Amino acid sequence: MTGKLTAGLAIAVPIVLFGLLGPLLVQDPSRVDDIGLSAPGAGHLLGTTQTGQDVFAQLAYSTRGSLIVGAVVGVLTLLLSGFFGIVGAYAGGWLDETFSLVINVMLVIPGLPVVIVISAYMPDRSLLLVSVVLAITSWAGSARVLRGSTLSLRSRDYVLASRVAGEKRWRILLVEILPNLVPLLASQVVFAVIFAILGEAGLSYLGLGASGTFTWGTMLYYAQNGLALRLGAWWWFVPPGLLLALFGAALALINFSIDEIINPRLRSQTRAARRGWRMSREQLRKAKEATL
Amino acid sequence: MTRLEVRGLVKEYRLRDGFRSTRLRAVDDVGFSLDHGRTVALVGQSGSGKSTIARLLLQLERPTAGEILLDGRPVARRGAGLTRYRRLVQMVFQDPFASLNPHHDVAHHLARPLRLHHPDLSRADIDARIRHLLERVQLDPGLAGRRPHELSGGQRQRVAIARALAPSPGILIADEPVSMLDVSIRLGVLNLLADLQREEDLGVLYITHDLATARHFSDDILVMYRGRIVEHGPADEVILNPKHEYTRLLADATPNPERRFGEESRTPG
Ligand SMILES: Nc1ncnc2c1ncn2[C@@H]1O[C@H](COP(=O)(O)OP(=O)(O)OP(=O)(O)O)[C@@H](O)[C@H]1O
Ligand SMILES: [Mg+2]
Numbered sequence: 276m277t278g279k280l281t282a283g284l285a286i287a288v289p290i291v292l293f294g295l296l297g298p299l300l301v302q303d304p305s306r307v308d309d310i311g312l313s314a315p316g317a318g319h320l321l322g323t324t325q326t327g328q329d330v331f332a333q334l335a336y337s338t339r340g341s342l343i344v345g346a347v348v349g350v351l352t353l354l355l356s357g358f359f360g361i362v363g364a365y366a367g368g369w370l371d372e373t374f375s376l377v378i379n380v381m382l383v384i385p386g387l388p389v390v391i392v393i394s395a396y397m398p399d400r401s402l403l404l405v406s407v408v409l410a411i412t413s414w415a416g417s418a419r420v421l422r423g424s425t426l427s428l429r430s431r432d433y434v435l436a437s438r439v440a441g442e443k444r445w446r447i448l449l450v451e452i453l454p455n456l457v458p459l460l461a462s463q464v465v466f467a468v469i470f471a472i473l474g475e476a477g478l479s480y481l482g483l484g485a486s487g488t489f490t491w492g493t494m495l496y497y498a499q500n501g502l503a504l505r506l507g508a509w510w511w512f513v514p515p516g517l518l519l520a521l522f523g524a525a526l527a528l529i530n531f532s533i534d535e536i537i538n539p540r541l542r543s544q545t546r547a548a549r550r551g552w553r554m555s556r557e558q559l560r561k562a563k564e565a566t567l
Numbered sequence: 568m569t570r571l572e573v574r575g576l577v578k579e580y581r582l583r584d585g586f587r588s589t590r591l592r593a594v595d596d597v598g599f600s601l602d603h604g605r606t607v608a609l610v611g612q613s614g615s616g617k618s619t620i621a622r623l624l625l626q627l628e629r630p631t632a633g634e635i636l637l638d639g640r641p642v643a644r645r646g647a648g649l650t651r652y653r654r655l656v657q658m659v660f661q662d663p664f665a666s667l668n669p670h671h672d673v674a675h676h677l678a679r680p681l682r683l684h685h686p687d688l689s690r691a692d693i694d695a696r697i698r699h700l701l702e703r704v705q706l707d708p709g710l711a712g713r714r715p716h717e718l719s720g721g722q723r724q725r726v727a728i729a730r731a732l733a734p735s736p737g738i739l740i741a742d743e744p745v746s747m748l749d750v751s752i753r754l755g756v757l758n759l760l761a762d763l764q765r766e767e768d769l770g771v772l773y774i775t776h777d778l779a780t781a782r783h784f785s786d787d788i789l790v791m792y793r794g795r796i797v798e799h800g801p802a803d804e805v806i807l808n809p810k811h812e813y814t815r816l817l818a819d820a821t822p823n824p825e826r827r828f829g830e831e832s833r834t835p836g
Contacts, residue, residue: 431665432660432661432662432665432666433665433666433667433668435625435627435660435666436658436660436666436667436727436730437668437679438627439625439627439653439657439658440653440679440680440683440730440733440734441649441650441653441654441680441683441684441734442679442683451668451670451671454670454671455668455669455670
């Protein structure tokens with residue numbers, strides 16, 4: 276367990292728990308009250324919105340919404356990029372050519388504009404629809420990365436050795452190749468989740484997100500529309516913005532630590548590792564200069 | 568009692584160079600045979616097509632022309648015939664750091680070929696066989712639970728040899744089995760291979776750059792030059808009496824104590 280992984284998990288796990296359990300404990304986030312915009316205090320932990328809706332309740336539901344987007348996109352990216360990237364590269368021949376054409380076509384389609392066009396075209400958007408659109412426009416990059424690694428793994432000697440031993444092709448893929456791809460898959464999925472949550476927040480902020488559901492992005496959108504900034508209602512826009520930033524940072528930290536597992540050379544380049552070598556300040560500075 | 572025979576073997580690779588495509592004949596009309604109980608060395612310079620022959624013999628690639636016969640019958644491309652071929656013809660790879668999967672332990676590498684070729688063995692039988700295999704290659708059976716990165720180069724290559732022996736093959740192809748190992752442990756691994764060859768009555772194809780070990784460990788030598796076999800004969804005959812110019816060059820380049828001492832005793836002083 277590296278420091279980065281610990282820090283990342285320490286931030287991400289409470290947010291996930293909040294998203295899972297919070298909605299069960301809070302009041303209805305859409306319930307209107309005639310107290311209007313009010314600062315945090317008794318009864319309303321994070322105050323209320325312009326229409327007297329409880330911000331804390333909205334935050335709980337929004338966290339759940341954003342996490343659903345992240346999870347759906349993560350799973351879809353895993354399936355799509357694994358299928359087109361790994362299976363194609365492993366099978367080779369015309370299947371690889373076809374799959375790689377599909378990947379390349381998806382890669383040159385500009386993601387965000389397409390998402391905006393599709394979202395604008397559909398008047399009634401569910402959270403699931405938004406997630407699927409985000410996933411379809413973003414899996415190709417991961418597929419390309421996975422394809423490259425699979426191509427290099429399939430010609431390794433140990434794969435040839437298991438062919439010589441007489442293993443079936445699907446078993447070689449599942450037992451000999453896939454375990455070596457797991458860290459890479461994990462980092463691609465974590466990256467896809469970050470992208471999805473931030474992308475959905477951006478869409479919602481533009482008013483193109485899911486209709487009728489709460490996410491961090493929709494909360495920011497309503498706060499913006501309700502002139503929260505001008506009215507100084509920090510309790511309305513800071514919490515969703517903060518959670519968004521924290522969760523993104525936590526996933527990025529987790530991703531860095533996975534990258535260090537995949538590529539041990541990165542691990543020895545961190546300052547913490549260098550301190551472990553008990554080098555003097557002077558030597559550390561020299562080492563840093565040498566690697567820059 | 569296995570005999571592997573190769574006739575008129577050709578392998579061409581198509582090289583793409585921009586829009587033009589040229590053909591490279593990596594193996595050109597090669598024929599020889601491997602018999603049980605005999606070691607044949609295949610020597611030749613880098614790029615002469617030695618590894619390509621190994622890949623063709625192991626059915627990892629298809630020959631452009633020619634045939635490979637096992638006990639007089641053509642080799643099946645699929646199904647039960649191919650499985651039988653895989654049991655009888657095994658391989659030791661050059662690089663023991665690449666030929667073992669870093670993700671799996673030693674026991675996995677030995678258990679898989681056992682399970683594939685002896686499906687009726689029970690779990691206890693397989694464990695016993697794994698211990699036995701490790702003892703055959705002079706390793707501590709306690710290493711079974713270790714991962715490849717916890718072993719030394721020599722230990723890994725012994726594991727790779729044990730894996731090749733697991734299906735009880737009749738033919739073993741060793742592609743430069745010691746070239747990636749430290750000089751000090753090469754002889755140990757080669758002696759192990761020679762012992763196993765004698766005990767199991769294996770036919771061995773020993774691919775190498777090194778004429779000295781080829782002469783010491785093998786009965787026959789095949790000399791390969793640019794995809795062709797240019798010389799073929801009993802080991803001593805090929806080395807002491809080279810016919811082809813390339814073999815002569817090769818023999819002169821390897822240190823030969825007999826000849827050196829012979830020359831020195833002739834020079835006075
Ligand atoms: N997949 C391939 N595609 C194209 N050319 C290839 C391929 N594999 C091998 N070759 C070419 O075939 C020739 C023979 O290669 P091979 O690996 O058999 O040589 P080798 O005798 O084993 O050499 P070394 O002693 O260095 O291992 C080389 O010129 C090589 O470039
Ligand atoms: Mg070679």
